[in-house]
Each structure stands twice: as C-alpha cells, then as structure tokens.
Amino acid sequence: AQSVTQLDSQVPVFEEAPVELRCNYSSSVSVYLFWYVQYPNQGLQLLLKYLSGSTLVKGINGFEAEFNKSQTSFHLRKPSVxxxxTAEYFCAVSESGTASKLTFGTGTRLQVTL
Amino acid sequence: GAGVSQSPRYKVAKRGQDVALRCDPISGHVSLFWYQQALGQGPEFLTYFQNEAQLDKSGLPSDRFFAERPEGSVSTLKIQRTQQEDSAVYLCASSFSFGTTYNEQFFGPGTRLTVL
Structure with a gap:
C-alpha cells in the first residue's frame, strides 16, 4: 500500500515570487509520482509525472518537480507564480508497472495575491 | 475530441434516497476509475474497470455502493439508501490501456452529491 503526505494545507504567496509545495510518500514497492492541479468546479489536470529516468521533471505552466528517493519526496516548484x-494541488502515487489506481494526498491550496 | 463527461454535475438527495451517477469515458479508453473526494480532502479510489470487468472494488465504502460498466464504455455508480457521509464529489477517470506501461488517467469534472 502507498500513502502520500502533503503537510502544507495552504500556501500563500505573492505574484512573481517562487513557490515550493511539499510532498512525501511511503511505499513498499516502486511507484510512479504525479502532481495534479484542480481549479474550482473542474476536474483534475495532470501537471507532471515521474515514471523513471531523470529525477528532475518538467511539466506544464512552468512547474517542475524533483524525485528524491532517499528522502521519499517529490516537491513541486515554480520560480515565479x-x-x-491559484488552485488546489494534489500529489499522487501509483504502483509502477501497472495501470493502477492513484493514491492522493490531502492537497495544498496555493493562493497567489498581488 | 471530447473528454470524460459526467452527469449530473450536481445532485441533491434526501437521506435514504437512491442515486445513480453516470460517467462517459473518452472513446476507446479501456480502463475506467471512480474516486470519491470529500470536502477538503484528496480523491480516494473506489473501483476500477477494465472494459466491462470490475477488477478492483476494494475502495467501495459499503455494500450500498455499486458500480457497473456493462458494455465496456459508459459506467454508472449507484448509491443506495444515501447517508449524509456520502456527500462528496465523485470523480471518474479513464485511460487508454492497461498492463505494464503507464497510461495517463483523464478526469471528468465530477458529480457533486449533497445528501440532506
């Protein structure tokens, strides 16, 4: 079984500032890692994913994340928001090598203000 | 092409009522997932279909929840005798294939169920 921890429920940040949203996971098997974004009244949209290979992955809208196996982390970053x-961001894992279900964290609300 | 669609988008039910939530996956997608997202929480897995076969229903919270996909396309999630704790957004996702390679899950907009 896998679990995901997003310690920050809300992250306020000023526009053009950098941001990091933290994600830690736990799993006894190899996993794929994902970040999804959810805008109000919309479905989840995939931002980026780590399947294998380079630990630094780049996604849409200027976001990137780094897989750190030793720290079991997959933090999301953007240099200038x-x-x-402004949206809800979810970190998720699934067992690698299968078309398997996603296990999500509880989400981080990113609030960008002027 | 069209994405995953769900209907109704909003449903209000009185406690004890039965409800049926529909999911239309992307055409040709073999895999279909249902998730439940309670207020302020992340989505939680309910059940998974590969074509018409329900291969995993480990996330269904009680025997009041039932899902089907009889022709391997449209899926219906049915909740019998709804309770207030069933209030949540129900998300459907589909992916092209299954097996050992990764296939992205595409999510629908969800159905917000409120049980009074």
Missing amino acids: HISD
Missing part, C-alpha cells in the same frame, strides 16, 4: 496559478 502568477495569479492564475
């Missing part, structure tokens, strides 16, 4: 980045 925009108002439009």
Whole structure:
C-alpha cells in the first residue's frame, strides 16, 4: 500500500515570487509520482509525472518537480507564480508497472495575491 | 475530441434516497476509475474497470455502493439508501490501456452529491 503526505494545507504567496509545495510518500514497492492541479468546479489536470529516468521533471505552466528517493519526496516548484496559478494541488502515487489506481494526498491550496 | 463527461454535475438527495451517477469515458479508453473526494480532502479510489470487468472494488465504502460498466464504455455508480457521509464529489477517470506501461488517467469534472 502507498500513502502520500502533503503537510502544507495552504500556501500563500505573492505574484512573481517562487513557490515550493511539499510532498512525501511511503511505499513498499516502486511507484510512479504525479502532481495534479484542480481549479474550482473542474476536474483534475495532470501537471507532471515521474515514471523513471531523470529525477528532475518538467511539466506544464512552468512547474517542475524533483524525485528524491532517499528522502521519499517529490516537491513541486515554480520560480515565479502568477495569479492564475491559484488552485488546489494534489500529489499522487501509483504502483509502477501497472495501470493502477492513484493514491492522493490531502492537497495544498496555493493562493497567489498581488 | 471530447473528454470524460459526467452527469449530473450536481445532485441533491434526501437521506435514504437512491442515486445513480453516470460517467462517459473518452472513446476507446479501456480502463475506467471512480474516486470519491470529500470536502477538503484528496480523491480516494473506489473501483476500477477494465472494459466491462470490475477488477478492483476494494475502495467501495459499503455494500450500498455499486458500480457497473456493462458494455465496456459508459459506467454508472449507484448509491443506495444515501447517508449524509456520502456527500462528496465523485470523480471518474479513464485511460487508454492497461498492463505494464503507464497510461495517463483523464478526469471528468465530477458529480457533486449533497445528501440532506
């Protein structure tokens, strides 16, 4: 079984400032790692994913994340945020090598203000 | 092409009522997942179909929850005798294939169920 921890329920940040959203996971098997974004009244949209290979992955909208196996972390970063980045962000894992279910964290609300 | 669609988008039910939530996956997608997202929480897995076969229903919270996908396309999640704790957003996701390679899950907008 896998679990995901997102310690920060809310992250306020000013526009054009950098941001990091933290994610730690636990699993007894190899996993794929994901970040999803959810805008109000919309479904989840995949931001980026780590399947294998390079530990630094780049996604849409200027986001990137780094897989750290020793620290079991997959933190999401953006060097300069925009108002439009205000949304809920979910970290998720699934067992690698299968088309398997996703296990999500509880989410981090990113609030960008002027 | 069209994405995953769900209907209704909003459903209000009185406690004890039965409800049926529909998911139309992306055409040709073999795998279909249902998730439940309670207020302020992340989505939680309910059940998984590969074509018409329900291969995993380990996340269904009680025997009041039932899902089907009889023709391997549209899926219905049915909740009998709804309770207030069933209030949540129900998300459906589909992916092209299954097996040992990764296939992205595409999510629908969800159905928000409120049980009074």
